[in-house]
Amino acid sequence: MSSHPEPDDWSARVRDSLSGYTEALLRAVAAKLIKPRTNQPADDLVEKSVAALANPPVIDRRVKDLPPAARKLLALIGLSRQPRWKVGHLITLLASLGHAEGFAPVQAALEAGLLFPELNPLAPPLEEFADWLGQSGTLAAVAFAHPAVATRARGEDLGLPDLAGGGLEPPARQSDGLEWPLRLAAVWQQVHAGPVRLTQANTLFKRDQTRLQGDEVLNAPPADLPVVVPDPGALSLFWAAAAGLLGETDGELRANPFPVAWDAGLLNVLTQLFAALPLVEAWDPLAGYAPSEPGLSPFPSAGLLALLLLAGGGREPADRPRSQGPPAPPARPWVDPGAVAGWLWEHHPSWAGALPPAANTDRGRAWVEAFLFGVAYPLRLVEAAHADTSWVVRLSDLGRHLLAAGPEPVAPPVFPQTLLVQPNAEVLAYRQGLTPGLIGTLSRFARWKGIGPACTLELNPEQTYRGLEAGLTYPMILQTLARHGTRPVPPSVADLLQGWANKRERITVYASAVLVEFPTPADLDEAVARGVVSVRLTDRIGMTANGKEPGLSQLRLIGNRDYESKPQRCVTVGDDGVTLTVDAAQADLLLEAEIARYADPLPGDAPGGVRRFRIGPQSLRRAADLGLALSDIDVWFQDRTGAPLSPAGRLFLLGRQLPPPTAGRRLVVQFPTPEITDGVMQWPETRMLVAERLGPTAVVVEEDALEAFRRVMAEVGLVLS
Amino acid sequence: MTVQARLSAKLHRRVCLVLTEDAVLAEELLARKKLSQEVAGRLTDRVLLIRPGRIDAVLDELRKMGHTPQVVGK
Numbered sequence: 001m002s003s004h005p006e007p008d009d010w011s012a013r014v015r016d017s018l019s020g021y022t023e024a025l026l027r028a029v030a031a032k033l034i035k036p037r038t039n040q041p042a043d044d045l046v047e048k049s050v051a052a053l054a055n056p057p058v059i060d061r062r063v064k065d066l067p068p069a070a071r072k073l074l075a076l077i078g079l080s081r082q083p084r085w086k087v088g089h090l091i092t093l094l095a096s097l098g099h100a101e102g103f104a105p106v107q108a109a110l111e112a113g114l115l116f117p118e119l120n121p122l123a124p125p126l127e128e129f130a131d132w133l134g135q136s137g138t139l140a141a142v143a144f145a146h147p148a149v150a151t152r153a154r155g156e157d158l159g160l161p162d163l164a165g166g167g168l169e170p171p172a173r174q175s176d177g178l179e180w181p182l183r184l185a186a187v188w189q190q191v192h193a194g195p196v197r198l199t200q201a202n203t204l205f206k207r208d209q210t211r212l213q214g215d216e217v218l219n220a221p222p223a224d225l226p227v228v229v230p231d232p233g234a235l236s237l238f239w240a241a242a243a244g245l246l247g248e249t250d251g252e253l254r255a256n257p258f259p260v261a262w263d264a265g266l267l268n269v270l271t272q273l274f275a276a277l278p279l280v281e282a283w284d285p286l287a288g289y290a291p292s293e294p295g296l297s298p299f300p301s302a303g304l305l306a307l308l309l310l311a312g313g314g315r316e317p318a319d320r321p322r323s324q325g326p327p328a329p330p331a332r333p334w335v336d337p338g339a340v341a342g343w344l345w346e347h348h349p350s351w352a353g354a355l356p357p358a359a360n361t362d363r364g365r366a367w368v369e370a371f372l373f374g375v376a377y378p379l380r381l382v383e384a385a386h387a388d389t390s391w392v393v394r395l396s397d398l399g400r401h402l403l404a405a406g407p408e409p410v411a412p413p414v415f416p417q418t419l420l421v422q423p424n425a426e427v428l429a430y431r432q433g434l435t436p437g438l439i440g441t442l443s444r445f446a447r448w449k450g451i452g453p454a455c456t457l458e459l460n461p462e463q464t465y466r467g468l469e470a471g472l473t474y475p476m477i478l479q480t481l482a483r484h485g486t487r488p489v490p491p492s493v494a495d496l497l498q499g500w501a502n503k504r505e506r507i508t509v510y511a512s513a514v515l516v517e518f519p520t521p522a523d524l525d526e527a528v529a530r531g532v533v534s535v536r537l538t539d540r541i542g543m544t545a546n547g548k549e550p551g552l553s554q555l556r557l558i559g560n561r562d563y564e565s566k567p568q569r570c571v572t573v574g575d576d577g578v579t580l581t582v583d584a585a586q587a588d589l590l591l592e593a594e595i596a597r598y599a600d601p602l603p604g605d606a607p608g609g610v611r612r613f614r615i616g617p618q619s620l621r622r623a624a625d626l627g628l629a630l631s632d633i634d635v636w637f638q639d640r641t642g643a644p645l646s647p648a649g650r651l652f653l654l655g656r657q658l659p660p661p662t663a664g665r666r667l668v669v670q671f672p673t674p675e676i677t678d679g680v681m682q683w684p685e686t687r688m689l690v691a692e693r694l695g696p697t698a699v700v701v702e703e704d705a706l707e708a709f710r711r712v713m714a715e716v717g718l719v720l721s
Numbered sequence: 722m723t724v725q726a727r728l729s730a731k732l733h734r735r736v737c738l739v740l741t742e743d744a745v746l747a748e749e750l751l752a753r754k755k756l757s758q759e760v761a762g763r764l765t766d767r768v769l770l771i772r773p774g775r776i777d778a779v780l781d782e783l784r785k786m787g788h789t790p791q792v793v794g795k
Contacts, residue, residue: 465789504789506742507750511776511795515733523728530725537740537768541733547794549732559731564773589733593762593770 010083010146011050017116018046022125033062033113049113053146062112063153069094069105071156074114078150079403080304081275084118088139088296089278096305096347097158103133106143114149118142139296155405162312163340164333165392170385174396175224176412177270179378180239181262181436182451184273185443186217187236188245192255192466196237198248203282203291204234212237212289220451222378223431229374230288235280242279243272257470258440265411267398269436270380274402277375278304285370286359298351302344303371307381309340310395311404332400334385334392337372341365419484425459425493427481438484444470445477459493464500474501513547515589516555530554538592561588571595571640577648580613580641594636597623617652624653666691666700669709669720673697676718685712737771738764739779739790756782 018026023042030036030045034052052058063071076093077085087106094105109115110129117132118141126132133141145153196208204212212218212233221228229235237253240246246253261268278300284290290297312333341364345352352364359366372393376382381399385392400406418433427446431453442448445467446457467477477497481489516532518524521539528534532550533542544550570586573579580599582591598620599613623633630653634644645653671677674696680686681693689709692700701709710720741747744766751757751769759775759782771779776795783790 461789468789469792500789504791506746507783507788507790508740508793509771509776509780509783509790509795510736510738510740510793512734513736513738513794515736515738517731517733519729523730527728527730530728532728535740537738538765541764549734554725554727555730556727557732558729561731561733563733563736584731587731589736589764590761590770593764 010144010148011053013118013144014053014116014146015046015050016121017119018049020119020121020123020126022127025126025128029111029113032065032111034058052113053148056148056152059114059149059152062114063149063156066112066114067105067108069097069099069101070108070112070114071153072097072099072158073105073109074145074150074153075156075158076304077145078147078152078154079308080278081271081402082278083147083150084142084144085278085300086139086296087133087141087143089301090143092296092298092301092349093305095349096301096344097160098347103138109145110143114153115143115145118144158308160309160312161343162333163309163335163343164312165336165339170334170387170392172383172385172394173224174383175378175380176431177266177378177380177398178431178434178436178439179222179224179451180236180273180375181266181269181439182434182448182455183218183232183236184240184243184245185439186215186448186451187212187233187240188255188258189443189448189463190215190218191237191240191246191253193462195252195254197252200251201291204237204289209234209289217448217451222374223451223453225373225377225384227370227373227377229285229370231283234289235283235375238280238282239273239276242276244276258443262440263437266436267409267411270398271402273379274381284354284367285374286356286367296350298348298354302348302351302367303375305344305348306340306368306371307376307395307399307403309343310335310382310393310399332394334387334394336390336392337368338362338365338390340372341368344368416484417486419481420486421459421481421489421493423490423492425496427457427459429455429457431455433484438480441480445472445480459497461500461503464497465504468501468504474498477501510543510547513543514549515541515543516550517541517559517589517592519558519584527554541589541592559585559587563589567591567639569640569642573637573641573643573646577646578615580615582611582613584611591640594640597626597628598633598636615646615649615652617655620649620652630654667703667706668694669699669701671697671699735773737773737776737779739769739771741767741769743767750783750786753782753786756786 018029021029026042026045030049034045034048036045036048040048063074066074073090073094076090077083087103090106091102094101099105106115107129110117117126117129119126119132120135123135136142197205199205213231215233218233218236237246241248241253244259245256247256248254259272261272281297281300282289282291284297284299312335341362345363352360355364355367369391372382373384373391376399377384377393380396381402382393383396395404395406397406397409401408414435415433418430418438420428420430422428426449427442429442434455442457445464446459447463448455449458450456464477468474474497478489478494515537516527518527518540524533524536524540524542527542528536532554534545535543537543567588567590568586570583570588570591572581572583574581579602580595582595595613599615600619602612602614620633630645630650633653637643637645637649671680677693677697677699680699681690686709689701689705689712690699691702691705694700713720739747739750741750747763747767747769751760751763756779759772759779761770761772763769780790780792
């Protein structure tokens with residue numbers, strides 16, 4: 001079982017979920033999904049269940065066996081293009097469609113093996129689905145359907161009314177679809193420059209709210225319809241996170257690399273953004289930024305229903321007999337947003353209650369208009385038209401393709417030359433030629449400065465640097481500007497970019513390099529000649545250009561040290577107290593930098609590759625000049641040699657600080673044994689006459705006390721000669 | 722064809738270091754108090770060893786100084 005399936009590997013996710021069931025629950029689900037005839041091992045049941053989800057005839061039969069509410073549930077998931085849904089939203093959607101059975105349809109789909117719970121990997125095996133709801137909470141528990149299943153279930157009739165108005169055929173307006181990709185790119189760029197920290201409740205801090213609300217680019221009016229949604233910055237942020245442009249790590253939203261799908265054309269990106277919309281919970285078309293913890297936002301369910309209502313009766317049913325021939329071109333009726341609001345008002349269980357009081361007067365029409373014209377229209381899902389005194393709406397080609405089984409729309413034409421690089425390092429980007437791929441590339445190295453009919457970007461050192469750090473090179477940046485430019489890049493701008501790129505070359509930071517230390521400089525020369533390493537750091541240490549581990553086939557490893565591990569004892573102090581011998585096998589890299597503070601290498605003194613250093617008055621004075629106190633030096637010697645600085649070293653270091661030594665003649669009395677000397681030092685009669693003890697058997701006696709000392713010693717039978 | 726003898730070598734893994742274009746630039750970095758606190762040692766006049774786990778602090782400080790360091794292996 002893979003513990004971390006790729007985000008898009010839905011089969012792996014299914015496998016993980018099934019592996020989290022108890023064997024009894026697994027057998028019960030497999031009995032309905034694959035109907036095994038023999039008693040098979042649990043692992044086989046998991047694999048065969050996963051395989052069954054890739055078998056369209058089997059899926060069709062199993063979906064058909066489900067009760068109508070569960071079939072509609074899978075259809076809703078399929079139409080949303082979003083495989084993951086909170087159970088609370090699924091129950092709300094079904095209740096809106098007239099199925100007030102609560103959890104029962106979800107349970108039926110789970111038991112059939114067509115819907116799966118997202119399980120906590122640390123939780124015990126799941127005995128029954130009610131336990132999962134207990135662990136995660138009924139509303140917040142997340143279920144998912146394999147896209148292969150959800151796709152097959154899309155044709156189910158949802159029983160939605162046809163809200164089309166009659167009569168008029170006003171000219172349709174359609175967005176270019178770039179409005180949200182541009183804003184999401186702009187917010188990606190801001191998060192790339194500085195991650196957004198989330199509170200413990202997963203909400204924004206006030207300063208980030210203010211920053212998003214004050215940002216000129218994110219809050220610029222849309223280029224087409226004059227419908228401005230509240231807090232577009234917050235919507236962009238959470239939408240970008242839902243679409244995979246941002247990822248959450250340790251409570252922070254950080255920029256991910258642009259998904260490869262952004263290079264696959266506008267319609268693919270718009271489909272992805274549409275699929276990500278149900279995951280946006282913290283925003284509302286009327287209230288703007290509106291974190292809904294711990295409740296359930298009505299936005300994901302009401303938004304999907306509003307779009308599905310535009311499809312109305314125009315959707316092609318799944319069980320339409322083929323004998324009837326190809327479907328007729330679908331009608332494209334215009335719908336009054338008020339009719340959509342009216343339906344939601346009467347059918348959605350929580351939407352009307354969540355509206356602000358002012359919106360009750362028109363039964364939520366303002367909410368629907370803000371969503372359809374402010375979110376769905378710029379996303380190219382709907383077309384708009386002005387009829388009489390109000391705007392009407394209908395699904396676009398893309399909207400019909402996604403929500404009403406319409407044919408795949410034709411991709412809009414592409415005009416590659418769309419940029420104008422100006423001598424002041426600003427770039428004018430005409431929208432007609434922009435594509436999500438180009439938006440993604442530009443976002444990496446140029447700062448979005450304005451979003452409108454013609455967008456503006458700014459080339460600056462910081463953004464160029466971020467682009468280079470993200471893997472671009474100066475030639476790649478220049479090539480992008482040249483390939484998409486209507487005129488050549490001004491030489492002054494090319495020089496600026498070159499200068500910024502060169503500045504980056506001045507300092508290189510290696511976060512986790514592997515350094516290769518050789519016994520002698522000649523060995524490093526040989527390693528460079530063989531191509532084992534390419535960068536010389538010292539006369540004996542080198543590394544590869546990217547700091548990674550070199551090929552080991554040409555090396556015989558004599559040591560392997562982790563820079564982050566604790567320093568080890570690797571130096572021996574000689575009997576002379578000044579010669580330091582390095583244990584090459586144990587020495588780490590820090591020793592190389594540290595030891596030079598205290599000692600000088602002994603030149604030409606390396607028998608068998610052993611490296612030796614010598615401390616002296618000058619070398620230790622150098623350490624003192626660096627601000628190192630005797631206690632600091634002692635700590636280093638303790639760590640590296642197992643003992644504090646040697647007495648000889650202390651002599652070098654402290655000699656100048658102490659009173660000067662004195663020279664003089666003294667009268668020394670020598671005793672035959674230490675025991676006798678100890679007695680002399682202990683007995684008060686003799687102790688008072690001794691000036692100083694010099695060693696185990698010698699004391700100093702002042703000349704004028706000698707006679708008295710001689711007499712006292714005679715009393716105990718010792719005669720001084 | 723002769724087989725080349727293997728070279729004796731010791732590997733130092735997970736090393737954080739700053740490589741500057743020249744020694745003057747390294748001196749400039751060391752003169753910055755907040756940065757010098759994070760330097761564990763100077764391997765050569767152009768190579769500064771960074772204390773383990775302090776790479777982010779070093780990068781922040783370099784950027785505050787107006788440098789745009791090339792980051793390898795992060």
